[in-house]
Amino acid sequence: AQSVAQPEDQVNVAEGNPLTVKCTYSVSGNPYLFWYVQYPNRGLQFLLKYITGDNLVKGSYGFEAEFNKSQTSFHLKKPSALVSDSALYFCAVRDSLRYSSASKIIFGSGTRLSIRP
Amino acid sequence: EAGVTQFPSHSVIEKGQTVTLRCDPISGHDNLYWYRRVMGKEIKFLLHFVKESKQDESGMPNNRFLAERTGGTYSTLKVQPAELEDSGVYFCASSQELKSTEAFFGQGTRLTVV
Numbered sequence: 001a002q003s004v005a006q007p008e009d010q011v012n013v014a015e016g017n018p019l020t021v022k023c024t025y026s027v028s029g030n031p032y033l034f035w036y037v038q039y040p041n042r043g044l045q046f047l048l049k050y051i052t053g054d055n056l057v058k059g060s061y062g063f064e065a066e067f068n069k070s071q072t073s074f075h076l077k078k079p080s081a082l083v084s085d086s087a088l089y090f091c092a093v094r095d096s097l098r099y100s101s102a103s104k105i106i107f108g109s110g111t112r113l114s115i116r117p
Numbered sequence: 118e119a120g121v122t123q124f125p126s127h128s129v130i131e132k133g134q135t136v137t138l139r140c141d142p143i144s145g146h147d148n149l150y151w152y153r154r155v156m157g158k159e160i161k162f163l164l165h166f167v168k169e170s171k172q173d174e175s176g177m178p179n180n181r182f183l184a185e186r187t188g189g190t191y192s193t194l195k196v197q198p199a200e201l202e203d204s205g206v207y208f209c210a211s212s213q214e215l216k217s218t219e220a221f222f223g224q225g226t227r228l229t230v231v
Contacts, residue, residue, distance in 0.1 A: 034219055043121075044160075044208065044222035051217040090160060104150060104173055105210075105220055109159040 002027050002095050006108035013081045013115055021076040021111045023091030032094040033074040034105060035065055039087045047089075050074060061085070081115045088112050119143070121223035123209050129229045135197040138226045142191070142211030148172075149192050150212075150220060151184060155205035166192060199230045 003026045013019045025031055035047040048059025055067045065076045074091060091108040122141045130136050142149045151163040162176040168189035177184070181200070186192040196203055206227050210220040 032217055036222070043224040044210075046219045046221065049217075049219055104162045104165050104176075106162060107152075107160040110157075 002093055002106040004091050004093050004106055004108035006089075006091055006111045008111050009109075010112045010114065013113070015083050015115050015117050016080050019078050019081045019085070019113065019115075021089050021091075021113060023074045023076065023108060024072050025074060025091070025093045026072060027093055027095040029095050031074075033065070033067060034092040034094070035059065035063070035074075035076050036090045036092060036107075037087050038090065038110075044090065047076075083115045083117055086113055086115045121209055121211050121221050123207075123223035123226050125226060126224060127227045127229075129231060130199055132201055132230055133198045135195065136199055136228060138194045138196075138207055138209075138228070140192045140194070140209030140223060142209070143221055146211035146213055146221075147189070148212045148214070148220070149186060150210045151192070151194055152208040152210065153205050154208065154225075155202075160208065163194075196228075199228075201230050204228055204230045 005024045007022055033050040036044040037047050038044050047063050048057050048065055050057050050067045058064045063078050065074055067074050088110050090110050092105045094105045124139045128136050147168050149166040152160050153163055154160045164177055164184045165173040166186045169186050183195045206225045208222055208225045210222045212218050212220040
């Protein structure tokens with residue numbers, strides 16, 4: 001069965017410092033991995049995805065994520081945090097083996113990122 | 118291009134009443150998904166449509182929930198009768214056919230059952 005774990009409920013970082021939001025996953029086949037962000041009173045916004053190829057993927061707002069197959073991880077990173085990055089971040093996975101078309105995406109429990117000035 | 122739209126944005130109903138949520142996916146997206154987030158917990162999968170067919174309804178909590186997608190366009194999710202534990206934010210998402218594509222989410226409907 002597919003699953004996603006985000007071990008940290010909250011991450012606190014000072015503005016200008018690097019940030020990391022952790023994510024590990026479990027799927028039966030090759031994973032398709034996603035990060036989404038939810039700002040207050042808004043829907044989920046897509047940030048970036050890993051499908052295949054280079055393990056380091058770049059996305060919106062200066063975020064990037066590193067796929068590590070041996071550790072089954074897909075941590076979200078940003079070299080220099082901004083106060084405006086404060087939001088709720090969700091890691092998600094889709095199993096590539098299941099069905100022939102776009103099957104469901106499974107989400108983690110979310111990590112609240114708080115950037116202090 | 119219009120995104121995924123959901124209606125209403127908020128709904129407050131009494132226990133035992135019926136509520137119908139609506140989702141309009143992005144035009145041309147055959148895949149439509151319903152998710153729910155309860156009390157700040159994880160976003161849980163409810164149901165997946167491919168066009169008008171239910172591809173996966175393994176996440177539907179019980180038979181008080183009924184989802185439809187007549188004609189393969191918009192979808193409705195009806196809760197009848199509503200219970201207190203049904204309160205939460207209901208998200209709809211849509212995506213194109215390919216497995217590698219991301220899903221695009223609506224703003225969500227916040228349902229409160231009192």
